[in-house]
Amino acid sequence: MLQSGGITRLQKGANNMNKVISGLVGAFLLIVIAFAVLWNFFAIMKIEGNEMGVIQDWKQGVLDKTLVSGTHFYNNWAWDIYKYNIGTQKITFDSHNNADAEWPSIAVEVGENGGQKASVSISCNYHLNPLKIVQIHKQGIGKTYESVVLKREIVDTVNEIARPHASALDLYSGTGFVRFKNDVDKALKENIFLKEKGVDIENTIIYNVHLDPAYEAEIAGKQIAQQQKLRKVEETKAAEEEAKRIFAMSQANVEKVRQEAEAQKIITVKNAEAQAEQQVLQADAEKKKRVALAEGERDANLALASGILAVGQAEAKVAELKSQALYAGEAGAKRAQVEIATKQAEMVKGILSGVQVLPERALIQLGRTAGVAVSESQT
Secondary structure, rough: OHHHHHHHHHHHHHHHHHHHHHHHHHHHHHHHHHHHHHHHOOOOOEEEEEEEOOOOEEEOEEEEEEOOOOEEEOOOEEEEEEEEOOOOOOEEEEOOOOOOOEEOEEEEEEOOOOOOEEEEEEEEEEEEEEHHHHHHOOOOHHHHHHHHHHHHHHHHHHHHHHHHOHHHHHHHHHHHHHHHHHHHHHHHHHHHHHHHHOOOEEEEEEEEEEEHHHHHHHHHHHHHHHHHHHHHHHHHHHHHHHHHHHHHHHHHHHHHHHHHHHHHHHHHHHHHHHHHHHHHHHHHHHHHHHHHEEEHHHHHHHHHHHHHHHHHHHHHHHHHHHHHHHHHHHHHHHHHHHHHHHHHHHHHHHHHHOOOOOOHHHHHHHHHHOOOOOOOOOO
16 A cells, blocks of 8 residues: 555656646747747847938838937838948949949030040049938938939039030140049039938049040140150250359359459458558567667767766866976976976977078067067077
């Protein structure tokens, strides 16, 4: 009985476990089914930073609401979402140098009667106006706005601006090409039709203007001749400039020599003046030296003369004193008379030198003249 009861309890436990497992499996299946159903009803849409989403409801049509950058969950049974690039985009027209260009170069006719043909390689950077994305979608343009709106307007604008030019060559190079490029860029930037359609042109680049091959060959020949002419003109101009440069250099050298000569002249004059001034100073110094020497010699002579005079005066004084002493007193008087008489006699002797006899009277007279007392008896 115990054994039978234990088996019964185990069976009940197993049955309960089976029920739990069955319930869990059923719940899991329900979750999977519910998730699958939800997955079919809802979707995830990621909008990048340069994109914007336009919502089209299956009942209400295009909604004014837009989706900006981010991740969005939506009911894909009720909504269709269209993504538009609102960043900078580029459209290119080029049949010659760009294999990736979306469109061929734009054919244009130039001149009054459209007699000259050319083609223009051009590209435009543009963006869609975020505020008019819904409008673009509602107009039915959708993703075809580039071919439906943009391409047609660019082609028409380029032709409209090219046509008034005088010739294809005017578009091809020089100031005509610059004017053509600037005019096209301005016209597309300010294009009212494109702005109304929600397209804004940022800038336009014209790469090249391609001429008709026959016309291009004709122009090439003319340009070669023109270039040769210009080259000769440039060579002549270069030769003239070189001659001017050489002349200017020679003039500069002449001026340099003149200035050096003038400077040397000034230096020579200054040196001569300095030398003359030095000579004047030396002469003046020599003069002063000579004057000083003469004055010194004069002073010396005066001193010598004064000395001689003093010596003579002293000697005279001595002689005078000797004479006074020699002839002082009675004896001195007699001695003086004797010396005087002797001197007189010598004088008379000299006078009478060579006279043999003199009369007595003459001798007496001579004696008296000499101051000697001679009597007639003495003679």
